Amino acid sequence: MIRVENLVKTYGKIVACNNVSCRFEEKKVTVILGGSGSGKSTLLRQITGLEKPDSGSVFFDGMDLTRATKKTLYEKRKKMGMLFQGSALFNYLDIYENIAFPLREHTRIADNVIKNIVTMKLEMVGLRGTEHLMPSQLSGGMMKRVGLARAIVMDPKVIFYDEPTSGLDPISTGVIGKLIKDLNTKLGITSVVVSHDITSSFKIADKIIILYYGDIIAQGTVAEIQNSTDERVVQFITGSPEGPIAFTRSDTSYIDALLTDNEKAT
Amino acid sequence: MNLDIAAAIGRATLAWMQVIGRSGVFLFLAVFQAFRRPYRISRLIKEIEFIGSKSFLIVFVTALFTGMVLGLQGYHTLTQFGAQALLGSAVALSIIRELGPVLCALMVTGRAGSAIAAQIGIMKITDQFPALEMMAIEPVKYVISPKILAGIISLPLLTAFFDIVGIFGGYLVGVQLLGVNQGAYFSKMISAVTFADIYGGMIKSLCFGLLISWISCFMGFSAQATTEGVSRATTQTVVVTSLSILVVDYILTSLLL
Numbered sequence: 001m002i003r004v005e006n007l008v009k010t011y012g013k014i015v016a017c018n019n020v021s022c023r024f025e026e027k028k029v030t031v032i033l034g035g036s037g038s039g040k041s042t043l044l045r046q047i048t049g050l051e052k053p054d055s056g057s058v059f060f061d062g063m064d065l066t067r068a069t070k071k072t073l074y075e076k077r078k079k080m081g082m083l084f085q086g087s088a089l090f091n092y093l094d095i096y097e098n099i100a101f102p103l104r105e106h107t108r109i110a111d112n113v114i115k116n117i118v119t120m121k122l123e124m125v126g127l128r129g130t131e132h133l134m135p136s137q138l139s140g141g142m143m144k145r146v147g148l149a150r151a152i153v154m155d156p157k158v159i160f161y162d163e164p165t166s167g168l169d170p171i172s173t174g175v176i177g178k179l180i181k182d183l184n185t186k187l188g189i190t191s192v193v194v195s196h197d198i199t200s201s202f203k204i205a206d207k208i209i210i211l212y213y214g215d216i217i218a219q220g221t222v223a224e225i226q227n228s229t230d231e232r233v234v235q236f237i238t239g240s241p242e243g244p245i246a247f248t249r250s251d252t253s254y255i256d257a258l259l260t261d262n263e264k265a266t
Numbered sequence: 267m268n269l270d271i272a273a274a275i276g277r278a279t280l281a282w283m284q285v286i287g288r289s290g291v292f293l294f295l296a297v298f299q300a301f302r303r304p305y306r307i308s309r310l311i312k313e314i315e316f317i318g319s320k321s322f323l324i325v326f327v328t329a330l331f332t333g334m335v336l337g338l339q340g341y342h343t344l345t346q347f348g349a350q351a352l353l354g355s356a357v358a359l360s361i362i363r364e365l366g367p368v369l370c371a372l373m374v375t376g377r378a379g380s381a382i383a384a385q386i387g388i389m390k391i392t393d394q395f396p397a398l399e400m401m402a403i404e405p406v407k408y409v410i411s412p413k414i415l416a417g418i419i420s421l422p423l424l425t426a427f428f429d430i431v432g433i434f435g436g437y438l439v440g441v442q443l444l445g446v447n448q449g450a451y452f453s454k455m456i457s458a459v460t461f462a463d464i465y466g467g468m469i470k471s472l473c474f475g476l477l478i479s480w481i482s483c484f485m486g487f488s489a490q491a492t493t494e495g496v497s498r499a500t501t502q503t504v505v506v507t508s509l510s511i512l513v514v515d516y517i518l519t520s521l522l523l
Contacts, residue, residue: 050396074402081400088397091388102401154401 001026001158001190002047007056009042009214016042017053018214024158029184029191031201034211035236035245040194041085043211044162047192048082049073060158078106081151081159085166087143089135089150095122096131099150106154121149125179141172148179152189159183161193165200173197177204198237202226210236212245289484292406296414296483299407309412310419317378317413317479318420322427328373329428332365333357333435340436341444350440354451355458357436362429362459362467368515370428371421371474375507379482382413383503386486387496410483417479418472425471466522473518474511481507 002024009017016039024030024047034040045051047058049065058065060076068076089098099118103109109117122128125145135143144164151159161180165173177200183189184204195201201208202222209219210233218225218233225233235243250257340356386409389395395405433455440446482503489499 045396048400050399070404074404077400077402082397084393084397086392088393090394090397091392092385105401105403 001061002192003059004043004047005057005059007043007046007058008054009039009046009051010054015039015214017046017056020056020211020214020216022209022216022219024190024192025207026190027184027188028206029180029193029204030207030209031193031195031205032209032211033195033198033201033236035196037213038211039214040196040211041162044160044192044194048080048160049077078154079157081154081156083144083147083151083159083161083164085162087135087140087147089143089147091135093135094131095127095133095135095138095146098135098146099153101150102154117153118149121153122146124152125149126175141168141176144168144172144176145179148176152183152187155187156189158190158192161191161195163195164193165195165197173200176200180204198239212236288488289480292410292484292487293414293480295406296410296480299404300411300415302407306408306412309408310415313412313416314420317374317382317416318424321374321377321420321424324373324377325370325424325428326431328369329361329366329431330435332369333361333432333437334439336360336365336432337436337439337444341440341446350444350446351450352454352458353436353440353446354433354453354455357440358429358433358455358459359463361432361436362463364515364519366425366429366432367421367467367470367474368511370425370471371478371511372508374421374424375478375482375504375511379478379503379507380500382479382482383486383489384496384500386410386483387489387499390487390489391491391493391496410487413483414476414479417475419475421471421475421478422468425467429467462522466518469522470515470518473514477510477514478507481510 004020004022004024007017007020009015020039020043032040032043042051046053046066047060049058049068053066056066061079063072063076065073065076089095090101093101096118099121100114103114103117118131119128122131125148127142127145127149130138130142130146135146138146148164159180164176164180168176180191180193181204184191191204193201193204202225205222207219208222208225210217210225212232218228218230220228225237228234228237231244234240235245336357337353340353341350344350344352344356389409395409398405398408437448437451441448441451485499485503485506486496489495
């Protein structure tokens with residue numbers, strides 16, 4: 001369904017994607033795991049065409065999105081849904097209009113049908129009755145669920161989730177995880193999830209890809225990842241402070257930094 | 267040392283040129299997208315409501331008091347020469363040629379320009395532009411183009427409204443309060459104001475409308491994606507737009523006279 005080949009992306013000195021190649025199978029849930037700054041969100045933005053890679057290709061439905069014109073890219077986007085980290089709801093529209101928005105823009109569906117579709121999508125995320133609230137009146141978890149309802153309103157073939165559970169309480173996390181799994185099993189939607197939440201990722205994933213500073217250090221099923229002997233993978237999934245993955249990011253000497261006067265450490 | 271200064275000036279100039287270039291491309295894209303199908307009439311009407319119709323009260327109050335002050339000042343100056351009959355033409359000409367377009371534009375900058383910059387900046391920090399892109403909707407066409415067109419359409423209308431209210435304010439003070447002859451007030455006005463005056467004022471307000479929506483949209487769109495970035499963009503919008511209005515006003519006046 002989606003194939004990434006030799007993707008390279010750098011921001012100045014920082015390498016966000018270091019020759020990344022991977023596949024996202026149809027009708028499967030693939031989770032991209034990694035710590036903060038490991039390049040997982042950047043990878044997602046390149047897969048969806050929101051950012052252009054320095055080199056490499058992203059094949060979606062057999063077409064290279066990095067070389068597609070804006071028109072074909074937009075045509076393909078109609079088959080994609082995306083749940084943003086901050087939900088990205090339109091703050092000037094109420095919940096109903098937020099969810100109805102893609103339908104109003106891309107279809108000529110009559111108002112009473114739109115109303116039924118919105119009601120169905122809201123029921124799926126358990127938020128029927130919030131139609132006339134504004135996004136600012138909802139909690140973070142509810143906003144994510146509305147964002148999810150908006151992402152599926154056009155019945156996409158693929159949904160991309162950018163950190164769907166970060167900053168949520170345990171129950172909301174569980175609810176979102178179940179929704180992702182349900183959408184995948186009941187509607188056969190291919191799912192690509194970017195996350196650093198190990199527990200919920202292991203619950204929903206068919207395949208896991210672990211990124212570490214722009215490199216894929218492991219990929220496979222949940223069982224394969226859990227049985228991995230790679231020290232970096234073990235450290236990441238156990239969340240251990242000791243291991244090959246350093247906590248500090250500074251490459252200058254700590255002692256030098258303490259002994260240098262009158263200058264901000266760089 | 268001297269070279270350092272020269273280098274700094276060079277860098278600053280380059281940075282400025284870059285900003286001007288980027289904002290030019292930005293405006294071109296917005297206008298280009300505005301004339302591509304599908305036309306977004308309902309978005310345009312919403313934006314005209316926001317920039318134009320919601321500015322009515324503030325423009326009304328500004329115009330009324332500007333006209334009243336002009337009536338007062340004009341009367342006291344003109345009576346020294348025994349020429350108080352000319353009050354109508356003095357008030358009308360200063361409002362139609364200068365004060366109407368400029369003050370109206372400055373008020374709209376403060377009310378709508380800052381709000382536009384903040385709104386676009388907030389859309390940016392909350393990922394609403396990539397969200398639009400993911401829904402296969404061109405963000406510039408959907409968000410920016412209607413605002414730019416609405417600015418160009420709203421400002422001349424608001425300025426015409428300003429002119430009428432301002433002249434009425436001068437009438438209130440000059441004729442009703444200070445006792446200038448009503449017939450003289452209006453007949454001198456009619457004979458003094460030419461079509462070129464009104465036309466010039468409208469050209470100015472068109473340009474100011476474009477300036478306001480262009481600068482405020484660009485500032486919001488290119489704001490850094492942080493809360494400080496948005497607040498800086500909002501402040502800069504008001505400062506930059508107000509100053510450009512005054513500068514462009516001088517240039518236009520010298521061209522139109």
